[in-house]
Amino acid sequence: MCGIVGYLGNHSSKSILLDGLSELEYRGYDSAGIAVLHDGEFSYFKAVGKLENLIRKTAEFDTNGFSVGIGHTRWATHGKPTEINAHPHLGNSSYVVHNGIIENYQSLKKQLTAKGKNFLSQTDTEVIVHLFESHLEEGVAPVEAFRQTIHEIEGAYAVLLVTKSKPDTIFFAKNGSPMIVGTNESDEKFFGSSDAALIGNCSQVIYLEDSQLGYVTPTKIYIENESGESIAPTFAHLPESKLSAQKEGFRFFMEKEIYEQSTVISDTLLGRLGSDTIIFDEIEPNLLEGIREIKLCACGTSYHAALASSYLFERLGKIRTSVEIASELRYKEPLLTPDTLFIVISQSGETADTLETLKMAKRAGLRTLVICNVDNSSMVREADGAILTRAGIEKGVASTKAFATQMTVLWMFALYVAQTNKTMTPDTIREQIALLREVPSVVKVPQDLHERLRRLSKRYLHGHGFFFIGRDIFFPLALEGALKLKEISYLHAEGYPSGEMKHGPIALADPELFTIALMPSNMLYEKTKSNVEELSARDATICAISDTPFENADDLIQMVGHTHYMLDFFEIMVILQLLSMEIAIRLGNDVDMPRNLAKSVTVE
Numbered sequence: 001m002c003g004i005v006g007y008l009g010n011h012s013s014k015s016i017l018l019d020g021l022s023e024l025e026y027r028g029y030d031s032a033g034i035a036v037l038h039d040g041e042f043s044y045f046k047a048v049g050k051l052e053n054l055i056r057k058t059a060e061f062d063t064n065g066f067s068v069g070i071g072h073t074r075w076a077t078h079g080k081p082t083e084i085n086a087h088p089h090l091g092n093s094s095y096v097v098h099n100g101i102i103e104n105y106q107s108l109k110k111q112l113t114a115k116g117k118n119f120l121s122q123t124d125t126e127v128i129v130h131l132f133e134s135h136l137e138e139g140v141a142p143v144e145a146f147r148q149t150i151h152e153i154e155g156a157y158a159v160l161l162v163t164k165s166k167p168d169t170i171f172f173a174k175n176g177s178p179m180i181v182g183t184n185e186s187d188e189k190f191f192g193s194s195d196a197a198l199i200g201n202c203s204q205v206i207y208l209e210d211s212q213l214g215y216v217t218p219t220k221i222y223i224e225n226e227s228g229e230s231i232a233p234t235f236a237h238l239p240e241s242k243l244s245a246q247k248e249g250f251r252f253f254m255e256k257e258i259y260e261q262s263t264v265i266s267d268t269l270l271g272r273l274g275s276d277t278i279i280f281d282e283i284e285p286n287l288l289e290g291i292r293e294i295k296l297c298a299c300g301t302s303y304h305a306a307l308a309s310s311y312l313f314e315r316l317g318k319i320r321t322s323v324e325i326a327s328e329l330r331y332k333e334p335l336l337t338p339d340t341l342f343i344v345i346s347q348s349g350e351t352a353d354t355l356e357t358l359k360m361a362k363r364a365g366l367r368t369l370v371i372c373n374v375d376n377s378s379m380v381r382e383a384d385g386a387i388l389t390r391a392g393i394e395k396g397v398a399s400t401k402a403f404a405t406q407m408t409v410l411w412m413f414a415l416y417v418a419q420t421n422k423t424m425t426p427d428t429i430r431e432q433i434a435l436l437r438e439v440p441s442v443v444k445v446p447q448d449l450h451e452r453l454r455r456l457s458k459r460y461l462h463g464h465g466f467f468f469i470g471r472d473i474f475f476p477l478a479l480e481g482a483l484k485l486k487e488i489s490y491l492h493a494e495g496y497p498s499g500e501m502k503h504g505p506i507a508l509a510d511p512e513l514f515t516i517a518l519m520p521s522n523m524l525y526e527k528t529k530s531n532v533e534e535l536s537a538r539d540a541t542i543c544a545i546s547d548t549p550f551e552n553a554d555d556l557i558q559m560v561g562h563t564h565y566m567l568d569f570f571e572i573m574v575i576l577q578l579l580s581m582e583i584a585i586r587l588g589n590d591v592d593m594p595r596n597l598a599k600s601v602t603v604e
Contacts (some may be wrong), residue, residue: 003073006191008055013069020197030081035088035095046086070160075272079122091129094163098125100156100177142166165435171212181206187518189216204235207376247489254396261443267390276430278416283385293320298345301399308476326353336364347402398487457582464513466493481576488584488591489495498531509538519546520568
């Protein structure tokens with residue numbers, strides 16, 4: 001949910017920390033800060049709002065020679081977005097940054113206040129630095145003081161701490177929130193909560209596991225497990241190019257990522273489509289052995305992908321399928337049986353609620369699979385199997401290409417289930433594979449379409465809300481369309497099954513209610529048309545997305561139209577993404593960094 005960076009070395013700490021934070025700003029941008037320990041003294045800077053405010057504050061600051069530094073970009077969980085609540089947080093002679101939530105911070109704060117510790121912020125994070133210094137004051141050495149501190153806090157955390165009592169050291173700990181350590185040939189040390197912050201600075205990284213803690217110095221990387229046993233670092237290779245994370249001439253990353261969908265879906269399909277079979281070399285052949293049910297679990301956009309794919313698993317794979325919102329499943333005492341394949345879906349692989357349901361399923365003895373965009377993420381390491389979506393870095397907070405690649409993988413996996421369980425003939429699977437090969441061309445953005453949507457968007461800036469409606473697999477797509485619009489435009493929008501309109505929601509129908517009707521001719525067109533006519537008769541403003549002219553539409557977004565409803569699905573997906581983006585741009589919003597949201601939700 002927030003972004004962490006750290007640096008130890010002889011180059012400019014400020015530049016390295018700010019560059020790293022700029023790559024992580026999509027994870028949180030209501031405040032940011034850095035603290036640098038140089039020549040035995042701290043320099044620290046905090047700013048509310050986007051990173052550019054912090055950059056201005058640090059314009060006159062720099063270091064010469066060895067220093068250690070930590071930085072943070074925040075999405076508020078405890079306390080409002082203010083400079084006092086911004087990280088890093090200060091003790092008497094130490095600074096800390098933290099991602100996650102310290103669940104027992106109230107009791108710790110009470111104990112520390114009784115000992116005379118003065119708290120300045122409203123955050124849970126501040127207890128970490130005061131607890132650490134409390135142990136130092138008891139005569140405990142810095143390494144042991146940090147170890148005791150981490151063992152006393154409860155919850156999810158990624159922590160970096162620097163202190164004058166050990167001025168050549170950065171302490172770290174990880175549990176439930178991502179943390180990566182990197183190094184290079186000059187023995188500089190780098191930290192980041194995502195690969196993006198480290199690219200270009202180091203080529204070798206360590207993906208820390210839960211309950212690990214340690215420290216780095218100019219000559220050492222020390223890691224220990226929960227039992228206090230020293231662990232030899234295991235290094236992985238890190239890519240060296242940041243090109244994919246740049247806007248490349250587009251107005252926003254979101255726009256660039258919508259246009260990239262053709263390329264990334266091609267990458268998603270690569271090596272997985274045979275002439276008449278689906279090939280997933282990355283999963284064990286016996287994954288589906290004895291499986292009689294699939295349970296899909298996710299949050300947000302990934303939940304909509306799960307819901308859409310449930311139609312495919314039952315229709316193609318003929319396997320009972322249920323879909324759960326991760327934050328609900330965690331507390332409903334679900335019946336989890338060993339004949340169930342538990343599939344979690346996440347762009348980042350770090351989504352806190354989804355990760356916890358994965359651990360729950362593992363404890364219950366279920367086989368588990370993750371569909372994810374980030375290799376070496378917590379979910380990928382936790383699950384029995386993983387299918388990577390290969391979407392590349394997605395910097396726009398409102399997900400686009402991640403959703404597209406998730407849907408592509410889920411369609412392929414539904415076919416994989418079908419061929420494994422022999423619920424489809426080879427000829428039918430071959431036809432489905434041919435359809436999959438068409439998807440990259442279907443999601444290419446025609447310039448005339450984009451221009452039409454840009455012009456159309458000016459008609460949908462006001463009113464009291466939007467209904468996005470569709471039937472069958474287009475109902476989850478309607479949910480996703482409504483989510484995209486509300487995320488970046490801040491207009492009220494809801495997704496509904498078309499047939500549910502008459503069961504209450506139609507009471508809202510009037511000219512100021514905008515209905516975005518998903519009406520492909522390949523899927524229950526006449527049924528949907530009848531539902532839309534009911535809304536039109538009550539003066540709702542109708543924007544139909546269809547390959548068939550509809551006389552009652554106030555606006556018609558003409559689709560190309562295809563031979564199969566899944567190709568219609570992907571075409572409409574692009575239309576909804578572009579329409580939402582253009583409405584938000586006309587309203588003057590920053591579509592890459594919508595208010596109150598962060599890219600990777602790593603707290604409950």
